[in-house]
Amino acid sequence: MLINFSRSGFRHAVSSEITTQGVYQKRRDLIRLMAGGVAGAALASWASRETYAQGVSLTPRPGKLGALQAVKSSQAGAITMEKLSDYKDASSYNNFYEFGTDKSDPAQSAHTLKTSPWTVEIEGLVKKPARYTLEDLLKLSAQEERIYRLRCVEGWSMVIPWVGYSLSELIRKVEPLGNAKYVEFVTLADPKTMPFVGSRVLDWPYVEGLRMDEAMHPLTLLTFGMYGEVLPNQNGAPVRLVVPWKYGFKSAKSLVKIRFTDKQPATAWNKAAVNEYGFFSNVNPNVDHPRWSQASERRIGEDGLFAKKRKTLMFNGYEAQVGQLYAGMDLKKFF
């Protein structure tokens, strides 16, 4: 007969009873989100371990963070059939200068980012200015999975399955005034948790902007997750922008304010180098960066060391969807 003593610790009859460490460590988030009423919608799979194990996701989940359920997007151009980049590459090769200028810095340092509680303020020229909690934003519209190409201004690219919904859903809710022509996105600048805020690399906070018609375009995604899970901190948790036809830096991370204005916002990279980074920054193989060509790109993880780089597509391959936004514009002048 086996006699258990308290000093030998509790023994589980079956090992499957043991909650996996990842789930256990997320328990507070789980309770908070369930209390926020999200459990019913986006995060139902967190409610029990059975569904957690079988979680319905469109792309295989890496199993690193909490699941974020989504339906496949039916938006035209929202799902590219190209091979997905590895989650490891997408979550370890990042530009997020608040955490350092090396690509590996954000993955190493962004654990300090506190993503809960989180609010996003909507202000400026809108009928309904408001302060949204992350929980409110998560359930504001149905979460969709969208597989976008991401082209960095530095000449590399990835293919990433994002989870979110069209920013236009939020914009419609807050009812912009007639004179609102631009949308400004302000990101978190917390010197306590972000070691490079205060460095002279950029003006902080990092600000991005879109013209109203760009912001309203259905492909402009308010993004909460990737690879079927909530965003890793280094990818701009808990909520970011993804504008697939523009260079990556236009897709601001960790948003805290969305401001509607009648003037073109002064954006971070434009202020840092006005001749190198335009306000529009649409992906354009015909307009080179002053210091390098934009005609081609290296697909991370796919184009081997010895492969010739692939051709960059006009508007990153989204010309059919967004080309008309720029009809008649001189894209060499408005780069």
Place this chain on the structure above:
Amino acid sequence: MPALARPRTGVQAKALLLHRFAKPVAFGLSLLPFCWLIFAAITNRLGANPAEALSRSTGDWTLRFLCLVLAITPLRVMTATPALARFRRMLGLFVYFYVALHLLSYSWFDMGFDVADIAKDIAKRPFILVGFSAFVLLTPLALTSFNRAIKTLGAKRWQLLHKLVYVVAVLAVLHFFWMRAGKNNFTEVYVYAGILGVLLGWRFSRRMKKTSP
């Protein structure tokens, strides 16, 4: 007794520098970054963008060897250690070795060996032009590094030719500065500029002292 200890360590250091294994060891150490890069490339340890990692680290190692080779003469004079001069040629050739790898990784991984594209790129982008010029200026130095070349050229002319390395140092820092300019991230640039500035400044001030009565 510290008064005695100092000359003794000096003697020991000189003995080490003159040891018959000193040069092979220095050669092996200088080759280590290259071996690591080859190993890392084969075993997929260069991160998400191996091409970028190879270009950047061969550039970094070029700058490091440039600092090392330019440090030899000041160190030799200040510590009165003539034996250091034995390593100057080898380190100089390692500068050329790493800059050649740097150019190779750019031409191969970035430009796919498309000579027309490379020519266009050099003409178009000042920072590439500056880097390429530094490589071109180093080439005659590497080619005239053997003893016969010194005899053929004559020591005076040979020395004058090899003063080109000072121009190369300035171009290399400018190339690095320009590369980092877009990100306003100059910390490392300032470190290399500082080291090379001190090494060139030492030579300049010594020359001033020599020429002034």
